[in-house]
Amino acid sequence: MENFVHDIPTKLYFGKGMISHLEESLKSFGKRVLLTYGGGSIKRVGLYDEVLEILTKAGFEVFECAGIEPNPRVESVARGADICKKEKIDVILSVGGGSVLDCSKAIAVGAYFNGDDYWQMVLASNGSQKALPLVAIMTMAATGSEFDSGGVISNMAIHKKIGRTFTFPAVSICDPCYTFTLPAKQSAAGGADMMSHIMEGYFSRTMNADLSEAIEEGILKSVIHNLPIVLQDPTNYEARANLFWNSSIACSGIPEYGKVSSGWPCHAMEHELSAFYDITHGVGLAILTPRWLSYILEKDSSITPRLVKFAKNVWGLENKDETELAKAGIQALYDFFVSVGIPMHLSELGIDETHFEEMAKSCTHPWFDSFVGLSEEDVVCIFKMCL
Amino acid sequence: MENFVHDIPTKLYFGKGMISHLEESLKSFGKRVLLTYGGGSIKRVGLYDEVLEILTKAGFEVFECAGIEPNPRVESVARGADICKKEKIDVILSVGGGSVLDCSKAIAVGAYFNGDDYWQMVLASNGSQKALPLVAIMTMAATGSEFDSGGVISNMAIHKKIGRTFTFPAVSICDPCYTFTLPAKQSAAGGADMMSHIMEGYFSRTMNADLSEAIEEGILKSVIHNLPIVLQDPTNYEARANLFWNSSIACSGIPEYGKVSSGWPCHAMEHELSAFYDITHGVGLAILTPRWLSYILEKDSSITPRLVKFAKNVWGLENKDETELAKAGIQALYDFFVSVGIPMHLSELGIDETHFEEMAKSCTHPWFDSFVGLSEEDVVCIFKMCL
Numbered sequence: 001m002e003n004f005v006h007d008i009p010t011k012l013y014f015g016k017g018m019i020s021h022l023e024e025s026l027k028s029f030g031k032r033v034l035l036t037y038g039g040g041s042i043k044r045v046g047l048y049d050e051v052l053e054i055l056t057k058a059g060f061e062v063f064e065c066a067g068i069e070p071n072p073r074v075e076s077v078a079r080g081a082d083i084c085k086k087e088k089i090d091v092i093l094s095v096g097g098g099s100v101l102d103c104s105k106a107i108a109v110g111a112y113f114n115g116d117d118y119w120q121m122v123l124a125s126n127g128s129q130k131a132l133p134l135v136a137i138m139t140m141a142a143t144g145s146e147f148d149s150g151g152v153i154s155n156m157a158i159h160k161k162i163g164r165t166f167t168f169p170a171v172s173i174c175d176p177c178y179t180f181t182l183p184a185k186q187s188a189a190g191g192a193d194m195m196s197h198i199m200e201g202y203f204s205r206t207m208n209a210d211l212s213e214a215i216e217e218g219i220l221k222s223v224i225h226n227l228p229i230v231l232q233d234p235t236n237y238e239a240r241a242n243l244f245w246n247s248s249i250a251c252s253g254i255p256e257y258g259k260v261s262s263g264w265p266c267h268a269m270e271h272e273l274s275a276f277y278d279i280t281h282g283v284g285l286a287i288l289t290p291r292w293l294s295y296i297l298e299k300d301s302s303i304t305p306r307l308v309k310f311a312k313n314v315w316g317l318e319n320k321d322e323t324e325l326a327k328a329g330i331q332a333l334y335d336f337f338v339s340v341g342i343p344m345h346l347s348e349l350g351i352d353e354t355h356f357e358e359m360a361k362s363c364t365h366p367w368f369d370s371f372v373g374l375s376e377e378d379v380v381c382i383f384k385m386c387l
Numbered sequence: 388m389e390n391f392v393h394d395i396p397t398k399l400y401f402g403k404g405m406i407s408h409l410e411e412s413l414k415s416f417g418k419r420v421l422l423t424y425g426g427g428s429i430k431r432v433g434l435y436d437e438v439l440e441i442l443t444k445a446g447f448e449v450f451e452c453a454g455i456e457p458n459p460r461v462e463s464v465a466r467g468a469d470i471c472k473k474e475k476i477d478v479i480l481s482v483g484g485g486s487v488l489d490c491s492k493a494i495a496v497g498a499y500f501n502g503d504d505y506w507q508m509v510l511a512s513n514g515s516q517k518a519l520p521l522v523a524i525m526t527m528a529a530t531g532s533e534f535d536s537g538g539v540i541s542n543m544a545i546h547k548k549i550g551r552t553f554t555f556p557a558v559s560i561c562d563p564c565y566t567f568t569l570p571a572k573q574s575a576a577g578g579a580d581m582m583s584h585i586m587e588g589y590f591s592r593t594m595n596a597d598l599s600e601a602i603e604e605g606i607l608k609s610v611i612h613n614l615p616i617v618l619q620d621p622t623n624y625e626a627r628a629n630l631f632w633n634s635s636i637a638c639s640g641i642p643e644y645g646k647v648s649s650g651w652p653c654h655a656m657e658h659e660l661s662a663f664y665d666i667t668h669g670v671g672l673a674i675l676t677p678r679w680l681s682y683i684l685e686k687d688s689s690i691t692p693r694l695v696k697f698a699k700n701v702w703g704l705e706n707k708d709e710t711e712l713a714k715a716g717i718q719a720l721y722d723f724f725v726s727v728g729i730p731m732h733l734s735e736l737g738i739d740e741t742h743f744e745e746m747a748k749s750c751t752h753p754w755f756d757s758f759v760g761l762s763e764e765d766v767v768c769i770f771k772m773c774l
Contacts, residue, residue: 001402001563001624001625001628001629001632002402003400003401003402003403003404003405004401004402005398005399005400005401006397006398006399006401007398007399008395009396010393011392011393011394012392012393012394013390013392014390014391014392014393014644014645015388015389015390015391016390017390018390176388208625208629209629209632210605210606210608210609210612210613210629210633211602211605211606211609211629211632211633211636213605214601214602214604214605214606214608214609215598215601215602215605217601218597218598218600218601218602218605219597219598219601221597221601222597222598222601225597226597237388238388238595241388241645242388242595242596242597242598245388245596245598245644245645246597246598249598257401257632258401258628258632
């Protein structure tokens with residue numbers, strides 16, 4: 001087992017009706033609240049009205065930063081941070097999915113940033129900068145942003161999508177009922193996202209960190225079981241709740257404790273796809289992961305035991321031929337993504353190979369794919385396999 | 388899934404050499420340190436000298452509260468709290484196992500207690516009282532006290548051993564190397580303790596909290612795998628590290644998230660044994676658990692599916708007869724405890740039935756064993772099965 005540091009100060013209220021803790025969660029920080037949200041789905045489902053009623057009754061002064069994008073832009077960070085500075089905001093309340101919360105984390109740091117080049121601020125953020133306190137109400141089970149300090153911000157003008165650490169939410173409220181109205185496409189993409197968060201850590205050379213392995217395999221099996229249920233029965237509380245808690249833990253770092261990090265190669269490659277084509281993060285990850293696995297298995301057969309464990313423990317497969325078994329596990333993953341309706345070819349998203357070389361150049365760095373080293377040429381091959 | 392609240396602010400440094408973070412962990416709290424420890428084993432292994440050297444070099448003023456008992460007494464709480472008040476201590480540094488840390492948590496609350504009846508303070512503690520900051524260096528994998536706010540304090544004069552919540556360590560340092568010198572008996576009792584922390588939650592009516600089930604079964608399997616290794620090879624780092632991280636998570640509450648609590652009946656019964664006979668907590672739990680399971684399976688066959696899951700997923704057993712399979716799982720647990728050298732009869736510890744009725748009266752309360760309700764008579768029967 002490798003050394004690790006656990007340091008997650010977030011208080012998490014999980015379950016039905018936990019919005020009852022909203023007022024107490026905000027009030028110790030002050031009275032001036034910046035409410036951040038996305039494209040208005042929280043208005044359609046009535047959550048916006050519910051939140052505003054609680055805040056108004058409790059005497060908070062509410063300012064708004066709406067319209068945060070699915071791949072949140074640095075321009076939204078700037079807009080939110082400027083409101084914080086101008087209105088002397090005490091606490092940020094993020095209501096939405098991971099994109100809104102990622103952007104809100106960057107806004108929380110931006111509120112103390114001296115300057116107006118917020119892209120430089122994003123690039124320099126490492127979790128140690130001063131930040132405004134942040135409370136999150138989550139409406140989607142996917143990124144796990146509610147239980148980590150990370151955020152991914154895009155600068156479309158220069159085709160960059162960058163992950164950095166900003167600040168932890170002080171409090172996150174996760175009510176599975178808020179995910180009942182999530183469209184099937186987003187539920188599926190969210191499931192792929194949380195599976196990817198696990199698989200990025202699972203595919204490591206470290207095989208003996210028992211609890212991490214159990215958590216990783218447990219979450220993968222739970223998503224495989226529950227995602228098809230919510231696609232058939234969107235208001236199934238038990239399935240939504242399991243997916244939600246899986247997603248919160250999946251990106252917390254906990255499932256990787258004691259393991260050598262793989263460098264999260266699929267995320268690095270996917271960020272290039274989103275930066276150039278603004279595609280849904282979870283869809284990009286679903287397309288990339290089985291191709292990446294096939295490619296690295298071909299390149300380095302020493303990883304076969306890890307893929308055999310994946311095939312056996314996650315998919316319940318058996319085969320005396322270890323290479324065949326490893327391949328069957330990858331195929332099972334691919335088939336699962338197909339079965340939940342994810343488009344599994346980049347060409348279906350209107351993407352061709354125009355920018356593959358530029359993207360490959362941009363995503364390879366010294367710690368990129370420490371599981372099986374990959375060159376720019378390797379990455380181009382993987383992108384081509386995804387067409 | 389049931390609602391839950393996650394709220395663990397402790398920063399945890401896990402792994403070899405993590406004592407390098409001791410100075411930075413203490414210094415933000417002040418200069419006056421109360422060093423708490425037990426019977427001197429930390430002196431024998433050189434850890435006392437190592438800690439004192441770090442503290443002295445860094446300019447801390449060190450006061451000591453030594454001799455904290457394996458079942459820590461309220462008298463030790465009083466002694467430590469009085470030093471904190473008299474010497475205006477800024478931060479407590481606990482070096483030892485769970486007993487030293489449990490006592491240190493109560494001392495941290497006691498430092499702000501107006502009065503000198505510390506037993507009343509213990510009884511009233513609920514985690515909301517003001518407390519001194521606390522840093523822990525753990526030398527044993529067992530109680531998981533490094534990652535929760537709970538502590539168990541004994542008042543032998545009135546035969547009471549009581550668990551309450553006091554305060555979380557601000558920082559816990561867990562270096563598996565510190566557990567290399569732990570005698571086999573204590574390693575085995577520690578393993579039984581962490582298994583019990585899991586089993587108290589695992590045996591619940593809730594079957595659909597996927598991640599919690601995966602964590603519970605993962606930790607049980609890991610202890611079953613690694614405990615025999617450390618008994619043969621005490622300096623096996625990988626096995627010691629897995630046991631240590633298992634123990635930290637096992638008592639954190641995380642493995643029970645989303646489940647109806649069982650009321651921790653074996654702990655309630657064991658606290659009576661320790662309060663009357665001062666036995667090792669883990670040994671008492673190992674003796675009680677298989678007898679409790681046999682008794683409740685006989686009393687309420689509706690719990691058979693849960694015990695079947697235990698037999699299959701934890702012990703890898705198969706049998707078409709579900710009752711037989713359930714019983715085989717309990718037998719496997721009993722045989723495992725025997726195999727690691729735990730005395731499995733109370734008579735071996737010099738305990739007879741003299742106080743069983745008094746103990747049964749004391750441990751039954753409204754939320755005692757909500758998994759299968761047990762009366763005082765039932766508890767007496769279980770104690771008798773343990774003779």
